[in-house]
Amino acid sequence: MTTFIYHDIFMFMSLNAEESNENLLEQLKAVAESTRLRIIAALESCELTVTEICGVLDQTQPRVSRHLRLLTDAQLLRRHAEGTSAYYGLRHDSDLLRAVAPLIDRSSPLLQRDLARLDAVRAVRADRAAEYFAQVAEEWDQLREVHSPTSEVEAAMLAAVTTPFVDSILDIGTGTGRILEVFADRTARGLGVDSSRQMLNVARARLDDDRLNHCSVRQSDIYNLDVPDSTQAVVILHHVLHFLSDPASALEVAAQKLAPGGTLLVVDFAAHELERLRTDHAHSHLGFPDKDVATWCRSVGLNLARNAIQHFPPAPESGDNALAVTLWTATKPLNSQKPSRELETSR
Numbered sequence: 001m002t003t004f005i006y007h008d009i010f011m012f013m014s015l016n017a018e019e020s021n022e023n024l025l026e027q028l029k030a031v032a033e034s035t036r037l038r039i040i041a042a043l044e045s046c047e048l049t050v051t052e053i054c055g056v057l058d059q060t061q062p063r064v065s066r067h068l069r070l071l072t073d074a075q076l077l078r079r080h081a082e083g084t085s086a087y088y089g090l091r092h093d094s095d096l097l098r099a100v101a102p103l104i105d106r107s108s109p110l111l112q113r114d115l116a117r118l119d120a121v122r123a124v125r126a127d128r129a130a131e132y133f134a135q136v137a138e139e140w141d142q143l144r145e146v147h148s149p150t151s152e153v154e155a156a157m158l159a160a161v162t163t164p165f166v167d168s169i170l171d172i173g174t175g176t177g178r179i180l181e182v183f184a185d186r187t188a189r190g191l192g193v194d195s196s197r198q199m200l201n202v203a204r205a206r207l208d209d210d211r212l213n214h215c216s217v218r219q220s221d222i223y224n225l226d227v228p229d230s231t232q233a234v235v236i237l238h239h240v241l242h243f244l245s246d247p248a249s250a251l252e253v254a255a256q257k258l259a260p261g262g263t264l265l266v267v268d269f270a271a272h273e274l275e276r277l278r279t280d281h282a283h284s285h286l287g288f289p290d291k292d293v294a295t296w297c298r299s300v301g302l303n304l305a306r307n308a309i310q311h312f313p314p315a316p317e318s319g320d321n322a323l324a325v326t327l328w329t330a331t332k333p334l335n336s337q338k339p340s341r342e343l344e345t346s347r
């Protein structure tokens, strides 16, 4: 009897080993091709749609789709549909990708051309958002109410910061400065940063008030933020990530700015299918599933308890515009020394 059990276990282990070697072979074959290496290099910095990848590689859709399918089947890429588009990103839990990606020589002329075209794709996305905010700056405070159960979310954000009074708050993508106003009584210093001068003009008018004179705003880009690392007790990203081509990198920057023991608050739409928000309101992402933001937080060394994800159903009066909102609360460990994002685990 015992012999049979050992025999079964042995068979089971060898089958598992066979299977994992087969997977490894499939993955090795998938990366061993020049276009697919270029795709991996392009996707390292942000998720892209098929059309965008075709633009970056300067290749036709059928060719590119074939390569994408192969990489996805080999568990090297993840694909998620957003409305009528599908976004591709690297499966950051792949040991093989972790080993291969740094070996790709980006100085080759071919790669240099790809990366220049990738910059252009990202610039188009950023310009679209900047143009949108330049146009809507004056009416933003009404617009922001349309989709979001605002007062409930603001109350939950205040409650999520457990320290009654903190030294500093950084509101990234502050827009018209509403969140600085919400947190003004809870901090000695509030700083809002935003890339849009028009939004900041409105924010400055809002902050021109005695109660708010410890809060200020300045123009700065999220990906190149001129705020010293490890200095902020609270960092907030309120309805910013869905405008960004690379939300994971923005989150990494936010984590870097947090002081040890500090709190990160991320508020954004839950995943939705209102495709027209891309065209009408320059959204880059149709909200986010809980686990995406949670994974990005963990991958930059933040702690996120299961109950640190709160959901807010849409206000009943928002009708066709109804969108649920999520608040993610994460904290930086007191002994944190993590300098930058590790490859995050896949969805």
Ligand SMILES: C[S@@+](CC[C@H](N)C(=O)[O-])C[C@H]1O[C@@H](n2cnc3c(N)ncnc32)[C@H](O)[C@@H]1O
Binding pocket: 129, 130, 133, 144, 172, 173, 174, 175, 176, 177, 178, 179, 193, 194, 195, 196, 199, 220, 221, 222, 223, 237, 238, 239, 240, 243, 244
């Ligand atoms: C939807 S608004 C949110 C504003 C504010 N947090 C609020 O909830 O009212 C997004 C803001 O992010 C800013 N933004 C977008 N991309 C940015 C970037 N790369 N760097 C800095 N700010 C950016 C926009 O200018 C805009 O003001």
